[in-house]
Amino acid sequence: MTVLRAAALALLLSSGGAHAFDFNGEKALIAVTKDGTRTKIGRVVFTPAAGGASAFKVQMDHAVMRDHFLSMREFKCLPAEQEISCFVPYPYAQPGTASATQLAWLEHSLLFFYKQPKDFGAKLWNGIVFQFTATPTALVGLPLAVDLNRIGVPPDDLTVPPYGPVDRDPFTPGARWLSELRIESP
Numbered sequence: 001m002t003v004l005r006a007a008a009l010a011l012l013l014s015s016g017g018a019h020a021f022d023f024n025g026e027k028a029l030i031a032v033t034k035d036g037t038r039t040k041i042g043r044v045v046f047t048p049a050a051g052g053a054s055a056f057k058v059q060m061d062h063a064v065m066r067d068h069f070l071s072m073r074e075f076k077c078l079p080a081e082q083e084i085s086c087f088v089p090y091p092y093a094q095p096g097t098a099s100a101t102q103l104a105w106l107e108h109s110l111l112f113f114y115k116q117p118k119d120f121g122a123k124l125w126n127g128i129v130f131q132f133t134a135t136p137t138a139l140v141g142l143p144l145a146v147d148l149n150r151i152g153v154p155p156d157d158l159t160v161p162p163y164g165p166v167d168r169d170p171f172t173p174g175a176r177w178l179s180e181l182r183i184e185s186p
Contacts, residue, residue: 018098021134022046022185023054029110031078031085033182041065041078044106044183045097053097056110060087077124083177086122089103092154094161103132103139104161110141110181120177124148130181137185143176165186175183 029042041150042060065076065087077086088111098106112128127148130141140180145164 006049011030018138021136021139023056023098023100024048027139027183028186029058029060030184031082031178032182033083033178034174034179038182039064039078043186049097051100053098053102054105055174056106056109057096064083078178079117080177081117083114084117085114085128085176085178087112088124088127088148089149091160092165095159103134104164106139106169106183107132107141108163111146111148111151112178114176124152128176128178129168131168132183138182141181141183143178143180145171 012165025046027044027046028040029044031039031041033039040057040061041064042058044139044177045057045059046054047056059122060076065079069142075086077084082096090108094105094108096109096158097106101156107129111132113124113126113132114128115123115126125147128143129145129146132139148170151162
């Protein structure tokens with residue numbers, strides 16, 4: 001490491017540049033599409049909880065997310081000519097807490113599926129879970145494939161998130177129109 005790089009790193013760390021994401025208060029839920037468009041689709045409200053975690057509540061913006069009646073059920077979807085992305089609320093009781101080291105329940109509260117505009121019905125095998133990573137200013141979620149049919153029946157243990165690492169598959173980079181979810185200060 002050069003002396004200049006070491007000095008820059010030391011300055012960054014000493015000036016408070018390395019902060020953790022603040023799991024407190026209202027944050028904007030931003031959908032980022034493949035073309036770089038950012039759309040606020042809702043909000044996530046964090047409140048302090050026991051054990052250093054934060055309770056969270058997800059609220060979708062129904063003015064932005066449009067109603068689609070698919071497979072005899074109404075879904076809130078982000079429409080696009082390329083691909084429609086539909087929000088799927090997690091249907092079972094869960095702790096509703098998150099922290100820098102435990103983001104699984106937040107990820108399960110922001111499940112989606114995708115479909116082509118010409119396709120009929122909900123194709124739940126085209127599920128998306130966004131795997132979040134904490135940065136100093138945001139939680140950044142990248143899409144991974146899951147089969148949402150799996151949550152059609154309650155899991156045996158409601159305290160364990162059903163989509164663990166082995167249940168998630170990567171997409172080819174750029175395959176999904178909804179390329180990122182971000183949770184950040186408004």
